[in-house]
Amino acid sequence: MVEVEKTAKTVQEAVNLALAELNVSREDVDVEVLEEPSRGIFGLIGTRPARVRVKVKNTAASRLRKLLDDILAAMHLQAEIFIKEENDCLAVSMFGKDLGTLIGRRGETMDALQYLLNLAVNKNQEKRYKIFLDIEGYRKKREETLQKLALKLAEKARQRGRNVVLEPMSSLERRIIHTALQGISDIATYSEGEEPYRKIIIAPKK
Incomplete structure (x- = not known):
């Protein structure tokens, strides 16, 4: 379990420092207050800061975030990571500079990464989650591109009166x-x- 100890003027400030270092949200951690802040005599002598211990919970979301942090660190990349949990699904959105290498040609690298994340996060776990990964809003843009392409090629098939064969695609x-x-x-x-x-075949009906 990942944990850190932090000190600050108030408990909340100490917790915020820990959350920033761990790059997690408040709901992802357990907080133990080790020392309450004290103002000391006349607010001057013996002033003592707050000290907290913050532990990251062993949840699917925390395991997922840790994996992504490690991958980004290994590749010397920085990104904001947003994880939304809904039922048995974890939707991940990542935004940052130079993330194209994680997307790859037509999203192939991103799809492979998504597959590996599903394996790693669910390993030896009773409850399994379906993980969906999107980087820089790529999937929405790709969907719009494919919809336009489909309509264009359908018109081509109609005009020529013969099938149009697309290149191989993911399911x-x-x-x-x-x-x-x-x-x-x-x-x-x-x-x-x-x-x-x-691959898909677009065929005019006769």
């Missing part, structure tokens, strides 16, 4: 394409091939 990205075109009556979509080379 998540294929789902975006299918969803974008499912309401178009004269266009059908289906997938073929084996992972990781499975």
Whole structure:
């Protein structure tokens, strides 16, 4: 368990110092007050600061944050990390400079990192969490790009009267394409091939 001790004029100030050093939120820690602050005689002699011990709870969110902190430190990167827990899911958003290397070509590095985080955080745990990782809002931007691409290629298939074959995509990205075109009556979509080379076919209905 990660813990630090801090001193400050007040208990709250000491706790805030610890939270900043640990890079966690208040709900992620247990706080033990070791010494209450004392003003001493006449507020001058024997003044004693507050001293606290702050321990990070062993939660899925804290394990996840620790892993991400270690990865960023090893790569000499800095980022703000936001973790939102909802039911059995942990949604992670990261923002910072030079994070493109963590995203990779078309999000491939980010997808691989997400996979590894799921394995590491859930290892030997009774309760399992599904972890979703997004960096610099990439997934939303990619979704919008794929939706536009789907409509453009559907029109191409319609005009040429023959199938359009897309390059291999992840299951998540294929789902975006299918969803974008499912309401178009004269266009059908289906997938073929084996992972990781499975691809979508956009076909005009005859």
